[in-house]
Amino acid sequence: MDNLNTLRAFVFAAEARSFTVAAQKLGMSSSAVGKAIARLEDRLAVRLLHRSTRSVAVTPEGELLLVRCHRILHEVDAAEAELSQSRAAPQGKLRVSLPLVGMLMMPVLTAFMRAWPDVQLDLDFTDRMVEVVEEGFDVVIRTGQAEDSRLMIRTLGAFGYGLVASPAYLAAHGRPGAINDLARHRCLHHRYPTTGRLEAWPLDRPVNLPVTAVASAIEPLVAMAKADQGIACLPVFAVREHLKRGSLVAILDGAASGKVEFKAVWPSSRNLSPKVRAFVEFVAAHLAMELAGA
16 A cells, blocks of 8 residues: 555544544455554554544544645645646636737737637726626736735736837927926826826936826827827837837837836636636746737
8 A cells, every 4th residue: 555545544544533434435444444554653653543442543643643644635636636627628718807908918819819719718908906706707917916815926027118209299399318308298198097097107207297198098198109299108018019110219218117017817726727727828928928029
């Protein structure tokens, strides 16, 4: 009998206070259970069970081992279940909440759909902080921190910000040479839709920025900047292609500092479903490339 089965025999006998009941659960004879536990006691050099003609009683040392055995066997059972699930093909509906950055997420999502056609994506694009467990989401992708102990978290990638404007705007209004010059320019701002607050530009020093226009999503700010309406501070991934084409140009390189991380969060579970595992692994591998412009 291997060590795990010996531990199971001990647990069953200790809990039932009977070798006979333990033997029935294991499909063994009572004498085999008794001999296995005796060998375990010999190996540990300690008495685990008191035997009598009528019953079995657990010794104090046996109680200590019983607690440890519960943990060990629970972990083994969980690992077997997890490995069994990992062999199953990802399939079924997957409910995902994502931020309002379709230009970044959609290439990754469509690539996932091609890779895993049996998973049906149910996508909720919003910048509000959803309740992952209460609202029944399988996975949520967000920036910022998740403080819920019921959630698992994985960092997917990071992005920085840049200041941009159109060539025509800079020709008409001049190119700022320092951060303080922004106070004399038309500035386009992002507003958090959930709080109504303006997102602060991550500048090295505070500046009282004019508010020329406000939008609760990134795409309108990109469009306004391309239409010569002012300077915007935007995620680099949102303006990379426009910078390559020349419809926007970068200004004050390095003035916008810091990095923001995208994170995937999902309900904590010992047995992670194949569809959640496949989605998180796929997005983690591909989103970083999208953020890097690879």
